[in-house]
Amino acid sequence: MREIEELVRPNIKALKPYSSARDEFKGTATVFLDANENSYGSPLSTAYNRYPDPLQIDLKEKLSRIKGVPAGNMFIGNGSDEAIDILFRIFCEPRVDNVIICPPTYGMYEVSANINDVEVRKINLTANYQLNGEAILQAADSNTKMLFICSPNNPTGNAINAAEVEALVQHFDGIVVIDEAYINYSKQPSFINLLTKYPNVVILQTFSKAWGMAALRVGMAFAGDIIIKYFNKVKPPYNVNLSSQQQAIEALDNIEWVNTQIKETVSERQRLVDALRELTIVNKIYPSDANFILVKVVDAKAIYDYLAQRGIVVRDRSRVELCEGCLRITIGTPEENDIVIQTLAKY
Numbered sequence: 001m002r003e004i005e006e007l008v009r010p011n012i013k014a015l016k017p018y019s020s021a022r023d024e025f026k027g028t029a030t031v032f033l034d035a036n037e038n039s040y041g042s043p044l045s046t047a048y049n050r051y052p053d054p055l056q057i058d059l060k061e062k063l064s065r066i067k068g069v070p071a072g073n074m075f076i077g078n079g080s081d082e083a084i085d086i087l088f089r090i091f092c093e094p095r096v097d098n099v100i101i102c103p104p105t106y107g108m109y110e111v112s113a114n115i116n117d118v119e120v121r122k123i124n125l126t127a128n129y130q131l132n133g134e135a136i137l138q139a140a141d142s143n144t145k146m147l148f149i150c151s152p153n154n155p156t157g158n159a160i161n162a163a164e165v166e167a168l169v170q171h172f173d174g175i176v177v178i179d180e181a182y183i184n185y186s187k188q189p190s191f192i193n194l195l196t197k198y199p200n201v202v203i204l205q206t207f208s209k210a211w212g213m214a215a216l217r218v219g220m221a222f223a224g225d226i227i228i229k230y231f232n233k234v235k236p237p238y239n240v241n242l243s244s245q246q247q248a249i250e251a252l253d254n255i256e257w258v259n260t261q262i263k264e265t266v267s268e269r270q271r272l273v274d275a276l277r278e279l280t281i282v283n284k285i286y287p288s289d290a291n292f293i294l295v296k297v298v299d300a301k302a303i304y305d306y307l308a309q310r311g312i313v314v315r316d317r318s319r320v321e322l323c324e325g326c327l328r329i330t331i332g333t334p335e336e337n338d339i340v341i342q343t344l345a346k347y
């Protein structure tokens, strides 16, 4: 197995990172004239004239107590999409290196690879949406740098078998990125515990789903010291704005609210499944550990249009390989779910 440092792009290893005013002065002071900020304040009720903490220390320390991960093993991004992009820039030499993804899965892995001009090798999930571990290891070569695993997986909704994930972490000679955007809705525990055992694991989580803060763009990556060191080297200096940092900190004081909504979403998920199962237009509902369900229907395109004409938007996944005929439906409020159920019943 290669060391993490051997997987890093040579230009990134050699990179001298941007040094901000806040990086260069760490003491206490009362007069800050080092960053060309507007000393007079902001034309707003809250002052936003100072650059935010580049390393989001307050947020990380608070998160640390909740996640049981040291603050030094966290990266906070402008959404987890930023973490995905930075991973490509750390590890993948454009037009030389490649990554492995397991479709059907989250679209950003491939888009981020394309933006970075990195080859994508696709090893489809099996018929029951689990990993094909043998094919993944066979597809890897010396230029394969990362493997993306999404659990619970989007758009299928299922959690990925934990023993199979750990076996891949052990045998895949590269970085294994485990995207847990939907972990809060899952019966299966987080893979975050793998971090203490394996240096090649990156866990992605986000404030965009269960935390209800998609608009604020706050994503998390948890990883070993070396990987976090490179995240901090490559990231834009002030990648998470002050308002988002503050609101994420405030949200962490309201875990009870989040847990209540998670319970409600999970119980609504079951209610929606039970109701849709009764409909003749529904052929199959895949088991979900997320806040959405993948539903195979008799005529996905027609049903999608029918719903859209009535102001209900779901996601048409029917042209996605292994999701033929399927719509992905996010779990709504009880009222919204009632509307979906009643409207579909009349189709």
Ligand SMILES: *Cc1c(COP(=O)(O)O)cnc(C)c1O
Pocket (backbone or CB within 6 Å): 078, 079, 080, 081, 082, 106, 150, 154, 179, 181, 205, 206, 207, 208, 209, 214, 217, 218, 219
């Ligand atoms: C929604 C989602 C994300 C979240 O991305 P953010 O940039 O944090 O909003 C990440 N991964 C998956 C699989 C998702 O479905």
